[in-house]
Amino acid sequence: MTSSLDLASLLCSRLCHDMLSPVGALNNGLELLADEKDPAMRQRCLDLLEQSARISANKLKFFRLAYGAAGGFGEQVPVDEAHELLTSLTEADERLTLEWAVSEPTLSKPAIKVLLNLAAMGLDSLVRGGTLAVGAERNGGQTEIAIRAGGPRVAFDANIGKALDGSLDADELSGRTAPAHLIRLIVERDGGAVQYHHSKEALVLGAMLPDPEGMIG
Template sequence: MTTDTSEPTVTLDALDLSALLCSRVCHDVISPVGAIVNGLEVLEDEDSAEMRDFALDLIRKSAKQASARLQFARIAFGAAGSAGASIDLADAENVSRGMFGDEKTRLSWSAPRALFPKNQVKLLLNLVVIAVTAIPRGGVIDVKVTGEAESPLFVLTAKGAYARIPPHVEALIAGAPASGTVDAHAIQPFYAGLVARAAAMAVRFSIEGDTVTIRAEPAAPAGTDVEPDVEADDNGI
């Protein structure tokens, strides 16, 4: 199914959008920052060398995690430079690996070392977030970027046990949530749709077996007839 690139049926004013995005970023960093605080409390209260080593290891890992999440958010949700700026795809790869590369999820990345328009890169990173949620038990995410910045193709595949297209994600990217509202839990895919429209790109989801595929490519001009996606229809997507 290809998401609708027309104007969304639900809109947020600038204050609501910024508040929900801030809530999302805060949610992502609360856990590791809280772990750092706990580790510091252990250092203050414990004399045991073993417990102090445990606390230092906790602080070290949590600080690294918090830093990775903030660096990712800076590009995926933030301005990351002045209006009209470009972003190196290598930077997108680095922050994605820092954010999601762990024992649970393996990230494979194939993209040219090139500068792409800011909104295209922001869309790519937000699609990585969605790909991660498509495999809740972990697995392999493969990111491929081909074509030039003027006409790119993003193909992300998420393969793992219990893979599924995340609930409501297609409607949220289209800007038409069934509930008619957007909250902090739904803001990320809704924002991805806003970025897709700003980048004039269409996003399509499909699933086959244990693999979810997300494609993003330049949207067809308004009024252009697009052939129906027979394969997607056959799969009931």
């Protein structure tokens, strides 16, 4: 059984791992800027610093909404916020394309967390580029979420799948699998479900969550 403290520690490890590259680029850029005298190269350094700062800020915004508990569970979140975050992450890599098919103006906080974390898994699987399709709709008192990552030789860690379906042993959890475990905890708590299917051409992830206003108790 994984404690809340253990899960928080693993999620912090994942956050630090993902932030290491853009923050490291900022540090390297500042060191180069301090030694560079050529105006053209200094401008190049400034451009790289701006890019790294933007990526760092976008990642922190993503983690705040995907992992954080600010505002509490059950509150409605504008889907435009999730759309903007995913757009910022995909725009950073010209090999990636985002297809957005969410017509709802808002979704519950748990649904947004699940959507963002599943979308992040989709992005991680597109190691050679591809298309991330994100869809969600409210239907019959529940929110249905569908993510499809399609591209050449789509990669997917089997342990992430085990964390999603609950078959991964607690002592095997890591920073890489912690977000999948978080999704599992959310859907189990709210009486929902999560599933996935992986092939060489695509990774399909789906979740169903009862709407908070339709839940009893």
